[in-house]
Amino acid sequence: MSTSLDLAVRGTTAHTGPGRADRLRSGSRAAALWVTAAAVILVTAIGGFFLSILDEETSALHPESVQPSGTKALMDILRERGVEVTVTESRQEARTAAAAADTTVLYIDLDADGETETRKEIGEAVRSGGNSLVLADPGYDVEDFTPALRTASYFESDGQHELLQPGCQAPAAAAAGQVRGADGVYAAAPSYEDAVTTCYTFPGVPPGAGAYARAEADGADVTVLGSQTWMTNASLDEEGHAALMLHTLGQHKNLVVYLPQAGDQPSAGEEEPPNALTFVPPWFGVALLWLIPLTAALLWWRIRRFGPLAVERLPVVVPPVETVHGRAALMQRAGARTESLHALRTASLLRIAARLARPSQERPEQLCAAIAAHTGRDLAEVRYAYLEGAPAHDRQLSDIAVLITAIESEVSPT
């Protein structure tokens, strides 16, 4: 049939399914779409919530942290009382603020990111502005800030958990009364005994040392707190902690909380020997990341099939000799050696009888004699193979079968 004739008779066909617009319309009515959309929104919301939690400030003593170890409660109280609280991570800012008038500087450095240089600068700036400096358990670093104080003893972890009595004339301590626990005790440096007031001493510490030390020298004052827990959200409402902290930090109109950062220190920028990564240009990382959308596009391009797989309807085919294998396995399991050999012998004798042109009704004994005569084999051997051999085990059976095959192969048609 010619193609043009075929076209004239049968016409043509085209895709008759719903178009793109129809599919969009019917798709928008499908429940699955809305269920999926709801699921996506829900997952996004949950994910966003967790992300926002992760984003939150959780480091200890941080003025923005609402964790039990944070200090947001204290800062909020101070703000309510009219204190201007500023949080800074910049060394430059902290130094400027420390030198400004009417300012308290709270130095919090739990990760020991601040360097000696920084501490000295802050101490100097506070002295030059005649301001107050508050240190939260600085340990041996206290000597960098002021020459008037030194650490007297330092408990690593399990400090003092007892209630401590003020036992001094410092107004803050006197107003606060007893506090709980201390991690370090501080004392006046030699020749500064007059300028220093120590409070909250307890048995076992060197004489003149206390968990709260205040040095007033050079027009500025430095207060050392022997415990960081006094100002945390968790324990601010216990004992006299709140009063002590408010007195200490609320002396001036401004409070600057300085959290030193490792990258903002004098030695930062001059460290690190150059490694291989330093020589990689900055755009290389971007190009590497761009491989993700590129791979996605590549997959999308290659993954789409050019139409569905062609279907083949095959006719049924049954494996043929399965029954033979099955029967053979049954015979072997039952040890049917006699029956097996009988089949082999009968078949072989029938073939030989045909080849030697003997009548098929002939007795096997006579046929054996004919075979022996024809092949020149010993008659006893032929009779053993075809009549008398009774295999006691499979090996013997196999031997007799091989013998039968050998004898049969020696018989050539006359």
Place this chain on the structure above:
Amino acid sequence: MIITWRFVVLVALAAIPVMVFPSWGTAGIALAGVMLVAFIDWMATASPATIRLQRTPGRRVRLGHETDATLTVINAGTRAASLHIRDAWPPSAGAEDNRLQVRLPAGGQHEHLTRLVPTRRGELPADLVTVRVASPLRLCCRQQSVEVPAAIRVMPPFASRRHLPSKLARLRELDGRTLLMTRGMGTEFDSLREYVRGDDVRSIDWRATARAQHLMVKTWRPERDRRVVIVLDSSRLAARRMGDGTSFDAAMEAAMLLGALASGGGDRVDILVADARVRRHIGPISGSDPLGIMTNDLADVFPELIDADWNEIVTQTLRLSTQRAFVVFLTALDERTIAQDMLPALPVLRARHRLAIASVADPDLGDLAAQVYSPAQVYRAAAAEHDLLTARSLGHALSDAGIHTVHAEPEDLAPQLADLYISLKASGKL
């Protein structure tokens, strides 16, 4: 939405601004820009529904020969379309070069010839035609798969065709022989001729001799216009794999050779394919090109996994011919089937017709029976020999009952069955 390599390149190029100004913002804008361009391009693509298709299958072929199918593509849209088309056929249709890329103007028409080299007989239906229309910027495509009905008919190979000329020649020899050696029951009177020495004296027609004053003898020729009924069993036993094909394939070869031979010899042939019901009835074939009719009609018959209903088959066979006929059953020589299902149904048939049972011998059995070098092999050989002996004794039993049997391996079955037919014809037993 299907994207092309151009889209991938576009994504790769979008990396340049991101590398120059590395930030998340730039990356987002670049990706969004790429997606927007691709989306606009996609929206501007013509619908594949505007592409009209038709398939024209080529001529039917014997298995092993090559045919083709023409795919006609017409762009019924208002714009030119860049098309990528896949003309899908099932694997056994052996389609080569079935993809084309063409740019058609509005109203344009293109014809694509897909070469087909089928590897299986039967009616092979075409699969879907998949059309991809490229977008204006070629960034993406729209794809649809369309059902365009067409089928090619692949006829059985009939490898036994090579036997046909020699067998037909032998049949014609019989036909042309002036006198048959024996006077069978059903031989037909042909003509009178003068007696020559060696003719059977029983053939002398005394009345004609008296009239002609010479010794005249009657000559006979093989009967013409007899009925031959070939019954092909398509039940589960015919689905067994034998050599290259199934048992059914070999039986079909034999049926076709016998059918061609018998109709060439002037007989009327019916072919019945049946299992639990009659699957196909071809005939009576007597006209020209009997092979063409048979190969075409048997092309798409395959065995099924059901048991044969011999009562039904015998009933249908009896209905076919009231006249005495030569009935050949092409079935499996399975002991239980023959004894339990077939023999009880046969007596009526045997009383009216001449019967033959032809079956395919499994060539694997001989191989299995020859290997005896380990105990497992011996048991297997014994099982195989048991099957062979059963078939042999079954053949003898059927012969004793007056039923002719042919039991041969796939490639020998057809010529042996033809020989049986010729010998029956020669001895005037039809």
